[in-house]
Amino acid sequence: MTDTPHHQERRRLLQAMAATGLLAGLETFLPGYARAGAGAERHLAGDARVPGGRPRSVTQDFYIRREGIGIAGGHAPSAITINHSIPGPLLELWEGHEARLRVHNLMNESTSIHWHGILLPFQMDGVPGVAFPGIQPGDSFEARFPVRQYGTYWYHSHTGLQEQIGQTGPIVIHPAEPDSIQADRDYVVVLNDWTFEDPARVMAQLKKMSGYYNFNKRTVEDFVEDVARSGWAKTLKDRQAWGKMRMNPRGIADVTGHTYSYLMNGLHPEANWNALFRPGERIRLRVINASSMTYFNFRIPGLPLTVVAADGPSIEPVETDEFQIGVAETYDIVVEPREDKAYTLMAESMDRSGYARGTLAPRLGMSAPVPALRAQPQRTLVDMGMKRNMLIMGPGKKPNTRLEGDSVAIKEAAGPVVAQHGPDHHGAGNATIAKVQRRRLGERGAGLEDVAHRVLTYSQLRSIEPMSDKRAPTHTVELHLTGNMNSYMWSFDGVEYSDSKVIDFPYGERVRLIMVNDTMMEHPMHLHGMFMELENGQGEHLPKKHTISVRAGERVSLLISAVEPGRWAFHCHLLYHLERGMFRVVRVSNLPGADNA
Known part of the structure; x- marks a missing residue:
């Protein structure tokens, strides 16, 4: 697909914004935890720490508005703000106390907060249509x-595409008991x-062409390189196999x-x-993936990370250097920078098309080198739900080809096969x-x-408290x-929400x-109202998750x-997947057929 004038104009706009260090117009809406100081230092986070304080019940108002973003060049987009900020204000609660959260809709359209x-x-x-x-x-x-829990969470609209x-x-x-995670400074890090x-x-572009925003497709040059490496026959079979699945390994x-910042x-x-520290302090970072469609790989070059909480509850500390965070997940980490x-x-x-970035620094205005974007990943035989040399079977089809070649080489570290798929191919969906x-x-x-x-893996997560x-299970x-x-x-x-039954x-x-993930993409699956305990081999210390990223073929x-x-x-929790049908209602009741509504 060739670049369009729309996309060229957007890039010029973003370059102009980058020259000022801003997404033009959005600076007006920065929340308190993204601001500090004044003048040239107004974007640095001297006051970005989680305030904390005396345990108490909380009453907080959320005013939802549509507000225009002033951008030169004739653009007049709008954003949805909460109390005039993007992202919305920090909500602090205390376990064992009451929360009273009042949401006021000042827009001319329906809204919600989950x-x-x-x-x-x-x-x-x-959740409109389910809860209210x-x-x-x-x-x-x-x-x-x-409030019956503690930890790091987030809130968002559950109406249309407002999020x-x-x-x-x-x-x-904040926990009712003394916090087991001791830190000198405590910051929220919200990714969008x-x-x-x-x-x-x-949405309309995705429905017309699912790869509309993917400019990293394989090229003629890639084809020539694959032929030189694997030969004509294997390369053609590889391309044929991906074509039959209408999938792109990238x-x-x-x-x-291409559209996201x-x-x-x-x-x-x-x-x-900026998040500030003094050398030798313990710094807690509450990393929240509040994006609509983006997985992130998070690291701090030169500093080990100790992961101390996942999706809220504390886990036994795991020292690592990087973690992947799916949409809607949260991880709390502790770092101890000792150098000035x-x-x-x-x-x-995750697709290497861009990055979010900040700086942990002893003084305002400092920065460190930003790593170059790494090579884009490619899908593999494991993501396809296949073994090496397994025949590809299309729904209702006879075997058609073998998939080989370096571009889809199976990884030696792939997890064990635990089941085979049954005869149901789930229809046209x-x-x-x-x-x-x-x-x-x-x-x-x-x-x-x-x-x-x-790199952190799910198998390493172990709850501090036993179940x-x-x-x-019954x-x-x-x-x-x-x-x-x-x-x-x-x-x-294979059944869209509009045709589905309650679970x-x-x-x-x-x-x-x-x-079971029959697709070739990761899906961050979120269950409302209850924690899920991940069966990851940790005995009676299975970690609690409100969102679980299910990998392709898993x-x-x-x-x-x-x-x-x-x-x-x-x-x-990929917003456009939810809107296109990957949504169900779970009913918890002791009365079969009851709605509890």
Whole structure:
């Protein structure tokens, strides 16, 4: 696909913004944790620490507005702000106390806020059509509930595509007991992907051409190189196989840096958000992936990272050098910089089309070298749900070719095969199946397989506290994550949400949820209202997750205590996948067929 005048104009615009260190117009909307000082230092984070303070009940108001962004050159886009900021203000709560959260809709369209990962009555969960009708123009809604947890979370709109244009924000809940994670400074690090395109236009382009934003497709030059390396026959078979699946081995992300700018606490990389430290201090960073479609690989070159919490609850500390964070996940890390110098906070998009960036520094205005973007990952036989030399089977088809060649070489570190796919190919709503299903919890994230340093894996996550519910599961639900890139359809078991049935979790029972990813993309799956305990081999210390990234060709198993009655959303947290059908309702009830609505 050739570059268009629209995209050329956008690049010129972003270059002009970068020259000032800003996404023009957005500086007006920076939240308090992205600001500090005055004058030339106004974008540096002297006051970005989580305030904390005396445990108390909290009443907080959220005013939702559409506000224009002033940009030269005739552009007049708008954003959705919360209390005049993008991202929204920090919400601090205290475990054991009450939260009273009042949302006021000052727009001329319906809206909502979902308190992501928070345990609360389902009527307060903020999902229109599932938990409540939504907040109409001019109306307000109050979520009032006792706070029953601690950790790092976030909030966002659950109405249409509003999340894409600013309606997100961080949540920090302080524990009732003394915090086991001791730190001298405590910062939130909110990652977003931002586009000046209308999200409806982004959706329309994806529906017309799923690879519209992917400019990293294989070229004639790649073909010549593959022929020289593997020969004509193998190269042609490789291309034929990918063509039959209508997939691109470089299809890592649906929406890329071609339209996205990646922000850290609302700031463009050139603005260089700063977090301050004194050498020898312990610094806690609460990393929140509040983006709509982007996985990030997070690292601080020159500093080891100790991961101390995942999706809120504390875990046994894991020292590493980099981690991949899926959309909607959170990780708390502790670092201990001992030298009087600056360090780069590097959040590289998984497809390598851009990055968010900040600086950890002893003084305002410092910066450190920004690593170059690494080579883009490619999909492999493992992502296809295949073994080496396995025949490719299209839905309802006979074997057609063998897939070989270096471009899809199987990784030696691939997890073990744990199951074979059954005969159901999930109909027209699905284009591929994972014939071989693997346990991939011990694998590094896409593109991190061969880096020389340590990388966090799901298999390393171990809860500090043993599980409170040690019962064996009495109810099992298996769901397949399915999609068809031709029509940009996403679903469970090949069935879009509009045609789906409610998933029943019997109230009070222990449920095993199995997910099989039949697509060739990662999907961050989020269950509202309840934690999922990831069966990762950690015995009675399985980690709690509100969002689990399911890799291509993976079979993953989770345990859930169905003790939160009501109707709960369950969906892929890639926003455009959710909107295109990868969404279901989970009903927790002891009355078969009851709505609890």
